[in-house]
C-alpha cells in the first residue's frame with residue numbers, strides 16, 4: 001500500500017453538486033417538508049396553488065399550471081391546443097428527447113429544422129422554409145438557458161396562424177428583450193428536474209400562459225379532464241404536482257435570482273480564464289446575443305471536430321466533470337427513422353452534437369474549482385493534436401456574458 005498525501009492530488013470537481021446547494025438551505029427545506037407533513041395534503045392543494053401564483057409572478061404570466069414534469073408541460077400544452085394526428089410541429093433536433101417525444105405522443109409529427117451555429121438555438125429562416133399547410137405550431141427550445149430568437153419566430157407564427165410553445169425547460173429566468181421565458185409564446189413549459197436551474201426533490205413541471213381559457217383546459221387535462229364532480233368533457237391523464245415538490249420549489253424560488261447571477265458570474269469568469277490560458281483559438285466559448293439574459297443551465301463549449309471525446313477523456317482522468325448535451329441529434333435517433341431524415345441533412349445540429357462539451361457551472365462552484373477546470377482543459381488541449389481549428393463564425397464574438 002502506498003501512502004497518499006492528500007494535498008498532492010487535487011479535489012475532484014464534480015459536474016454538478018446538489019449537496020453543496022442543500023447545505024445552504026437545509027433549515028428552510030426541512031421546515032417546508034415539515035409543513036407539508038403537518039398538513040397531510042400531498043397532491044396539489046395550497047402549496048401547489050401558491051407555487052403557481054409565485055411562478056406566474058416571476059415569469060410575468062397571467063397563469064401557471066403545475067404538473068408532473070417538464071415533459072408533461074409540453075404534452076399538456078399540445079393537448080390544450082388540440083394538436084394531434086395530421087398536424088406538424090416545427091422544432092429543433094438539438095435538444096432533450098422530450099421536446100419531440102411530446103409531439104409524437106399527441107399523434108402529431110415533429111418537423112426538425114436546423115439550429116444556428118453560435119447559440120445552438122433553432123434557426124428562424126429554417127422554420128420559415130419548413131412551414132406547410134399542415135403546420136400548426138412552432139416549438140422553439142431555449143437551449144442551455146438562452147432564449148431562441150423569438151421576434152422572427154413570433155412573426156412567422158402570426159403570419160401563418162401558428163401556435164408557439166416555448167420549451168423553456170432549461171431557461172427559467174432567461175430574458176429576451178426584457179421579457180422572461182414563459183411569456184414569449186402561447187405557453188411556456190418548465191421542468192423542475194433536480195438538475196435544472198430550479199430543481200425539485202424529484203420530478204415536477206409547470207406551464208405558463210396568458211390565455212385563461214387555455215389555462216383552465218390544461219388544469220382539467222392534468223386531472224383526467226375532470227370538470228369537477230367526476231364529469232369529463234375531455235380525456236386527460238394524471239399529471240398532478242406533489243405538494244412536497246411545490247413546498248421545496250417555493251423555498252428554492254426565493255434563491256433563484258441569486259443562483260442565476262452566480263451562474264452568470266461563473267460564465268464570465270470562465271471566459272476570462274480561457275483567455276488567460278490562451279485556449280480561445282481551440283475552443284469556442286458560449287455566445288450571448290444582445291438583448292438576452294442567458295441563465296446558463298449549461299456552459300457549453302465547442303471544440304474541434306474529432307477532439308471532443310479525447311478532451312473529455314483527459315478531463316475525466318484529471319477528475320474534472322464535464323458532459324455532452326446532446327451526442328445524437330433527434331432527427332438521427334432510431335425511433336424517428338420513419339420520418340426519413342438522412343445524415344447530413346441538418347448539418348449544424350449534427351456538427352454541434354459532435355463538438356459540444358459542457359463544463360461545471362452550478363452556482364456554488366468556487367473560484368478554485370473554476371481555475372482547476374480551465375487549467376485541466378488547457379492541459380487536455382496541449383496534450384492532444386496541435387491542430388488549430390477554424391470556425392465559420394467570428395471568434396471575437398464568443399463572449400460568455
Ligand SMILES: *Cc1c(COP(=O)(O)O)cnc(C)c1O
Pocket residue numbers: 069070071072095096098099141167169170190191192193203204205
Ligand atoms: C429537462 C428537459 C425537458 C423535460 O423535462 P422533464 O422534467 O425531465 O420531463 C424537456 N425539454 C428540455 C429542453 C429539457 O432540458
